[in-house]
Amino acid sequence: MFHKWSIARRLFVANLLFVLVLTAVFGTFSVVEARDRAYGDAGDRMRAIATSIANNPLVLQAASTPNPSAALQPYALKVTADAKADFITIMAPDRTRWTHPRPEEIGKPYIGTIDPALHGETFTEVTAGTLGPSVRTIAPVKDSAGNVKALVAAGITVRTVDTDVAERLGVIGGIAIVVLFFAFLASWILGRYLRRITRGWGPEQLAQLFAYYESVLHSVREGLILVDTKGKAVMYNDQAAELLGLEPSDVDRSPDAAPKLAELPFGGSLRALFESGRPAHDEIHLTGSRILVVNQAPAIAPLPKRSRQKPPVYGTVATIRDRTEIESLGTELETMKTLSDALRAQTHEHANRLHMIVSLLELGRTPQALEFATKDLELSQQLTDDMVASVDEPVMSALVMGKSAEAHERGVELEVRTSGNSGVRGLEVQDLVTILGNLLDNAIDAAAAGEAPRQVQLDVDARPTGVQFTVRDSGKGIDAGSIEDVLQYGFSTKSSAEDPRGAHGRGVGLALVRQAVHRLNGTMSISNLGSNGNLGGAQFHVVLPAPVSEEEKA
Known part of the structure; x- marks a missing residue:
C-alpha cells in the first residue's frame, strides 16, 4: 500500500512524523530542563531565606533564652508568609524544633539530615518530612566564636515545586501545539503543491513513466x-x-x-x-x-477542468x-521534367524547322533550304561543343540545350558563353543541375515577364580551381530590400498567374540553390544590374571551388 502513495502524501506523512518526533524530543528535553530548573530555583530561594534568617541576630539571641519558641515562632511564621515558603524550622543542635508551621510539632525532633550544618556548612536536600517531600536548605547559626548554636531549615514542598513545573509545562505544551499546527499547515500546503505538480503520482510511477518516455524519446524516428x-x-x-x-x-x-x-x-x-x-x-x-x-x-x-487559472x-x-531525400527525389524528377520539356520544345522547334526546309525544297529553293539547315545545325552544334569543352559533363550540356530551346519557345534569347576547359569533375552533378537549372528557370521567367528584347545570359568559367556560373536576365530585377528574402524557403515575388509551375513550385528553387551551394562549399551573390549592365535585370553569380582529392589531403 505504501508504494501506491503519491509523493505529496509521503512527504506529508514523513514531515508530520518528523515534526512529531522532533517535538516529542524537544518537549521531553524542555520538561526535564524545566523541572531541573524549578528545583534549582527552589533550592536557591530556600538557601537565601535560610541564610538570611541564620544571620539575623534575633535568632542567636533567642537561642540563648530558656524558651526560644516564644520569640522565634511568630518571626518564623511571618517570614514564611512573606517569603512564600512552606515552612521555616528553627531548631536546636540536638534537632529539637523551636518553630514549625504546625504548633503541635514544636518540641519534637527534626526529620532530616543536619550533620553538614552541625559542621558549619549550608546545604540543600530533597527529603520527606512532616509536610511530605520537600526541597529544603539547612543553615547553621553561629556565634562570634564560630560555634553552632542553632539550625535554620527553610523549605518548599515538592507539590508546590511541581505546581510551578506544571505551569511551565503548560507554556511548553502550548508552544508544541502551535509548532505542530504550523508544521501540519506547511506540510499540507507543500503536499497540495506537490500533488498538483506530480499529478498525484508516486516516485515509482514517475520513475517508470520517465523510463517509458525516455525509451519513446530515443526510439521514434522523428527528431x-x-x-x-x-x-x-x-x-x-x-x-x-x-x-x-x-x-x-x-x-x-x-x-x-x-x-x-x-x-x-x-x-x-x-x-x-x-x-x-x-x-x-x-x-x-x-x-x-x-x-x-x-x-x-x-x-x-x-x-x-473547472480551474479558471491560465x-x-x-x-x-x-x-x-x-525531407532531404524526398526533396532530392523531387529535384531529380523536376530535372527529368525539365529535360523532357526541353526535348518537347526542341521537337517542336525542329518540327517547325523541318517544315520550313521541306517547304523550301517543294518550292525548288534547294540552296536556301541547305543554307537554313546548315546554319541551324551549326548553331546547335556550336552550343553543344562549347558546353562539352568547358564543363565536360553531358548532363549539364543537355540541360543548357534544353533550357535554350525552352527559352526560344517562350520568346527569350538565351546566350551562352563559356571559358576554360577544366570541367566540373568532383562536383555532384545533381547539385550542379539544381543550381544551374533553377537559376536559368528564374532568369527565363523574369525575362519572359519583362519587355522586349527578352534576353538571358549564361557565363560558364571552368578553371582548375573550380567553376563559376553567372546568370543575367533582362527582367525588372529584384527589390533591394528583398535580396536576402528571395533565398528563404517559401518566398516568391511571382503570383500564381506569373509562375508557370503553379503555386507548389513557388519559393523553393533559390532556397535549394543556396543549400546546394553551401553543401559544395561555394558562394553565391545576388545583385541588380541596373544601368551598369546591358540587360538591366538581376544577376546571380555562383562560385564552386574544386573539391580536394584524397591524395591532396594526404
Whole structure:
C-alpha cells in the first residue's frame, strides 16, 4: 500500500512524523530542563531565606533564652508568609524544633539530615518530612566564636515545586501545539503543491513513466527537441542530434547545464522558430545540408477542468522530420521534367524547322533550304561543343540545350558563353543541375515577364580551381530590400498567374540553390544590374571551388 502513495502524501506523512518526533524530543528535553530548573530555583530561594534568617541576630539571641519558641515562632511564621515558603524550622543542635508551621510539632525532633550544618556548612536536600517531600536548605547559626548554636531549615514542598513545573509545562505544551499546527499547515500546503505538480503520482510511477518516455524519446524516428522559456534546449533525442548536428544528449545532465539555442550549430529560420516559441505545422526549414519539416507546439501543464487559472507554459516541443531525400527525389524528377520539356520544345522547334526546309525544297529553293539547315545545325552544334569543352559533363550540356530551346519557345534569347576547359569533375552533378537549372528557370521567367528584347545570359568559367556560373536576365530585377528574402524557403515575388509551375513550385528553387551551394562549399551573390549592365535585370553569380582529392589531403 505504501508504494501506491503519491509523493505529496509521503512527504506529508514523513514531515508530520518528523515534526512529531522532533517535538516529542524537544518537549521531553524542555520538561526535564524545566523541572531541573524549578528545583534549582527552589533550592536557591530556600538557601537565601535560610541564610538570611541564620544571620539575623534575633535568632542567636533567642537561642540563648530558656524558651526560644516564644520569640522565634511568630518571626518564623511571618517570614514564611512573606517569603512564600512552606515552612521555616528553627531548631536546636540536638534537632529539637523551636518553630514549625504546625504548633503541635514544636518540641519534637527534626526529620532530616543536619550533620553538614552541625559542621558549619549550608546545604540543600530533597527529603520527606512532616509536610511530605520537600526541597529544603539547612543553615547553621553561629556565634562570634564560630560555634553552632542553632539550625535554620527553610523549605518548599515538592507539590508546590511541581505546581510551578506544571505551569511551565503548560507554556511548553502550548508552544508544541502551535509548532505542530504550523508544521501540519506547511506540510499540507507543500503536499497540495506537490500533488498538483506530480499529478498525484508516486516516485515509482514517475520513475517508470520517465523510463517509458525516455525509451519513446530515443526510439521514434522523428527528431524531438524541448526548449524551455529561457531559450535552452533542455532535452532532445538522438535523431534530433543527428538532424541538427548536435552533441548526443546526456539524460543525466542538469537543466541548468542545458545549452542555449545561440550555442547550437544551426541558425536562420530554424533558430528563429525555436526562439519565438510560436506554434508551427509542417513548416519547411533549411539547414546547411538538410531540408527539415518542423512542427512546434507549447508545452502546457494540464489543469483541472473547472480551474479558471491560465495554464503555465514550460516551453515548446518541436518534432523534426528529414525531407532531404524526398526533396532530392523531387529535384531529380523536376530535372527529368525539365529535360523532357526541353526535348518537347526542341521537337517542336525542329518540327517547325523541318517544315520550313521541306517547304523550301517543294518550292525548288534547294540552296536556301541547305543554307537554313546548315546554319541551324551549326548553331546547335556550336552550343553543344562549347558546353562539352568547358564543363565536360553531358548532363549539364543537355540541360543548357534544353533550357535554350525552352527559352526560344517562350520568346527569350538565351546566350551562352563559356571559358576554360577544366570541367566540373568532383562536383555532384545533381547539385550542379539544381543550381544551374533553377537559376536559368528564374532568369527565363523574369525575362519572359519583362519587355522586349527578352534576353538571358549564361557565363560558364571552368578553371582548375573550380567553376563559376553567372546568370543575367533582362527582367525588372529584384527589390533591394528583398535580396536576402528571395533565398528563404517559401518566398516568391511571382503570383500564381506569373509562375508557370503553379503555386507548389513557388519559393523553393533559390532556397535549394543556396543549400546546394553551401553543401559544395561555394558562394553565391545576388545583385541588380541596373544601368551598369546591358540587360538591366538581376544577376546571380555562383562560385564552386574544386573539391580536394584524397591524395591532396594526404
